Amino acid sequence: MSYGDELDSESAELVRPYVITKGRGLPDEEQLSLITLVTAADDDQRRPTRLSPEEQNLLDLCGAGYLSVAEIAGHTRLPLGVVKILLSSLTESGHLVTRPPVARAALADRQILEEVLNGLRAKFG
Amino acid sequence: MTEYIQNPVLWALLVVILVAIALIVRQRRAARALRQEMDGLRAHYSELENQYSQSVQAAQEQAEEATKTVLKSAMRTLQGLAAEQQLVVSRLQNKYGESVILQDLLEIDHTNSQFGRRAQSIAVLCDGWLGRQRDIASVYDVVRSAQGRIRHYRRVEILSQVDFGITSRAVEPVALALAELLDNATSYSSPDTVVEINIRTVPKGICIVVDDAGVGMNDEERAKAERLLSSDRVTGVSGLGNPPQFGFAVIGVLAERFGFEVAVDSSSPYGGVRAVVLLPHDLLTGMPERKAPAASKTASKAAAEAMPGVGGPEPTLAASSTSDGLPKRRRKRPMAIVPGSASVTRSASRSGAETAAIMGAFQRGTQSGRATQADPADQTSSTRGADSEGHEYS
Numbered sequence: 001m002s003y004g005d006e007l008d009s010e011s012a013e014l015v016r017p018y019v020i021t022k023g024r025g026l027p028d029e030e031q032l033s034l035i036t037l038v039t040a041a042d043d044d045q046r047r048p049t050r051l052s053p054e055e056q057n058l059l060d061l062c063g064a065g066y067l068s069v070a071e072i073a074g075h076t077r078l079p080l081g082v083v084k085i086l087l088s089s090l091t092e093s094g095h096l097v098t099r100p101p102v103a104r105a106a107l108a109d110r111q112i113l114e115e116v117l118n119g120l121r122a123k124f125g
Numbered sequence: 126m127t128e129y130i131q132n133p134v135l136w137a138l139l140v141v142i143l144v145a146i147a148l149i150v151r152q153r154r155a156a157r158a159l160r161q162e163m164d165g166l167r168a169h170y171s172e173l174e175n176q177y178s179q180s181v182q183a184a185q186e187q188a189e190e191a192t193k194t195v196l197k198s199a200m201r202t203l204q205g206l207a208a209e210q211q212l213v214v215s216r217l218q219n220k221y222g223e224s225v226i227l228q229d230l231l232e233i234d235h236t237n238s239q240f241g242r243r244a245q246s247i248a249v250l251c252d253g254w255l256g257r258q259r260d261i262a263s264v265y266d267v268v269r270s271a272q273g274r275i276r277h278y279r280r281v282e283i284l285s286q287v288d289f290g291i292t293s294r295a296v297e298p299v300a301l302a303l304a305e306l307l308d309n310a311t312s313y314s315s316p317d318t319v320v321e322i323n324i325r326t327v328p329k330g331i332c333i334v335v336d337d338a339g340v341g342m343n344d345e346e347r348a349k350a351e352r353l354l355s356s357d358r359v360t361g362v363s364g365l366g367n368p369p370q371f372g373f374a375v376i377g378v379l380a381e382r383f384g385f386e387v388a389v390d391s392s393s394p395y396g397g398v399r400a401v402v403l404l405p406h407d408l409l410t411g412m413p414e415r416k417a418p419a420a421s422k423t424a425s426k427a428a429a430e431a432m433p434g435v436g437g438p439e440p441t442l443a444a445s446s447t448s449d450g451l452p453k454r455r456r457k458r459p460m461a462i463v464p465g466s467a468s469v470t471r472s473a474s475r476s477g478a479e480t481a482a483i484m485g486a487f488q489r490g491t492q493s494g495r496a497t498q499a500d501p502a503d504q505t506s507s508t509r510g511a512d513s514e515g516h517e518y519s
Binding site for chain 2: 066
């Protein structure tokens with residue numbers, strides 16, 4: 001990763017990740033996987049002031065629609081597990097709603113693909 | 126008369142008197158000489174005593190100085206190692222962020238932070254190196270940094286925030302002083318109580334109030350603490366007792382050197398100690414452009430990974446503030462699942478119609494995703510959905 005080079009030239013983050021998570025443990029994989037979709041709850045207006053800047057940031061991110069956990073982590077500078085912990089605590093407090101990922105479509109039928117390939121070859125090849 | 130002269134007794138008496146006079150004179154002279162000698166000796170003695178105490182003091186100072194120098198360079202090495210290890214741990218946390226190892230890495234990070242703080246405290250007492258200069262940070266982040274440097278950080282709760290930053294030169298000293306206060310607060314209160322931090326704006330600057338629910342200090346302890354916090358404390362490391370109590374001495378040195386005030390003379394409403402750190406205006410500054418370079422870097426990096434075309438305008442977007450009156454929060458660019466939203470998010474402030482359009486687009490996108498789930502024959506959209514998902518996190 002190119003991250004290492006950047007970190008060498010600067011000091012580590014002032015606020016350590018375990019403070020950001022307040023020492024909470026990682027959530028279950030079933031509860032929050034990489035492709036679980038997350039969005040802000042409808043009654044987002046009652047945003048409390050006791051949230052940390054990172055949590056506020058996550059709420060802002062999720063405000064626009066469903067995002068996957070992996071995408072959210074990509075937008076923060078935090079380790080993925082830390083983002084997961086924050087997301088699960090925000091979900092527990094009712095600020096966020098999660099939805100299991102959309103299941104992948106069944107694999108395409110090999111026979112159809114071969115027919116398409118043959119057709120394309122017949123037409124262009 | 127002659128008979129008197131003839132009288133040998135008279136002569137004898139005369140001789141005796143003369144002898145007595147001579148004796149007295151001699152004694153007097155001897156006594157005077159003795160007295161002078163004694164005075165001289167006394168003067169000499171006090172001179173010697175002075176010289177002795179002076180040389181003892183000099184030796185003491187020299188020894189103290191030598192200890193300080195040795196400790197200073199030793200601590201400098203330890204501090205450097207702790208900082209290096211912190212970077213390594215940070216890198217590992219980013220690398221293995223998605224695995225269960227993260228939990229252990231966070232614990233290592235916590236231990237390492239405490240280790241670094243100890244070394245820093247000793248270095249401060251030896252007039253040593255405080256650590257690398259930090260960027261301007263918000264008061265809230267400095268408090269959280271302090272929180273992370275103590276063992277029982279989970280028991281600390283920050284109840285209020287202010288929109289102020291701390292100048293870069295004061296970030297580390299304030300964090301260290303506050304960490305020592307929090308260490309005292311958590312060590313001298315029972316493990317099931319909470320240590321509360323309130324940050325308040327006052328006319329002279331900002332107050333960080335630390336309340337614990339411990340047993341408090343008696344008069345003697347309070348006097349000792351105040352002496353350590355004031356400028357006439359014992360300098361150096363030798364007067365700290367065994368086991369050494371660094372806390373107040375470190376805070377005192379830092380407060381004096383960097384110009385903030387710390388008071389522990391009041392009681393908290395929970396029965397323990399209330400410690401108040403007063404940061405004057407010249408240590409304060411506006412809210413930092415919080416992680417702005419970092420955020421724009423990550424955002425543009427992520428954007429470049431996601432879609433190479435839109436990496437450019439992101440930094441300007443990262444500097445905008447949200448609509449709910451919190452200038453420090455940065456709205457990151459929402460990830461464009463549906464291509465149409467990318468252009469919309471370039472405008473810093475979004476109208477209701479645009480938001481509605483985005484939401485509509487999202488809804489269409491998710492609906493099409495659900496539709497393909499129900500109907501696997503619709504291959505084009507389903508594979509596209511799977512592709513974009515796979516693309517974002519791999």
